[in-house]
Amino acid sequence: MQVVVAEHDHPVYAQLIAEQHPQLQVLASSDPSELRTMAGQASVWLGEPDLLADLLRHGLKPAWLQSTWAGVTPLLAPDLPRDYLLTRAVGIFGQVMAEYVLTYLLNHERQVLSRLIHQTQRRWDGRPGQSLAGREVLIVGCGEIGQQVAQYLVGFGLRVRGIASQARDQAPFIEVAALSAVAQWVTQADYVINLLPDTPATHDLYDAALLARFKPGALFINAGRGVAVVDADLVQALECGHLAGAVIDVCREEPLPTQHPFWHAPGLILTGHSSAPTSPVAMVELFLHNLQGYQAGQGLRGVVNFQRGY
Incomplete structure (x- = not known):
């Protein structure tokens, strides 16, 4: 079987696959023209959605595509085909995302x-330094990553509630409410952590009206998708002192343009989409596990529902 690997770290992926599954023939590159030549020879693709979207746009299509990102937005463009099996990266980001969140929660409490x-x-x-124990956290987006982040936060004595597409009982959250309840629930949270995927229902969620309902002095962390935040409204909430600060990992446009107001907004920390990097070792393990199931x-x-968007 031939597999196309479309990754900027493609030599690492190719070596890891060869070590664990030498029977596979790996065609690897990050160059779009090379990938277009390779893609016609393989029915299985592994790699970054932006590189693979280019192949789909040129009339090429796999039987199965394994994304190395948790989000697959580039592959959901209306001009791209959807009649193939798409899986996204799952089960490999929980700890690193929890470490990221804890970094900035502790930084805030200890005023580093x-x-x-x-x-x-x-x-x-x-x-005197403050403690996380007893603080109220609202995680907006209670999927696999959100659940794992919650498990780590509970260990630090935080009271963790969640927002999901629908209300449900889900450990270790105290409660999980539907997205329609977010305006009510942000009023009590010391920390609001956005981990929502990119769907029509999540676009512009954090607008002036919702930000005004945040508990005064709350810290907002966005490690989900940039399109969830109305940028100008967040800057205004920071400038008027309603929020204590914001940690922004994802933006509508990346890299962020030099004239964007986020660069100089008071209390805003930019982290350059670094919150949960993909581990090639863990990703290859997931790919080979899914390959066994596929064969x-x-x-x-991590099978993606194209209608739902994740």
């Missing part, structure tokens, strides 16, 4: 950045 500024000014900062005609992990 302001203490560093005081140090550069030779000002002694004797404020046996069994179920695969």
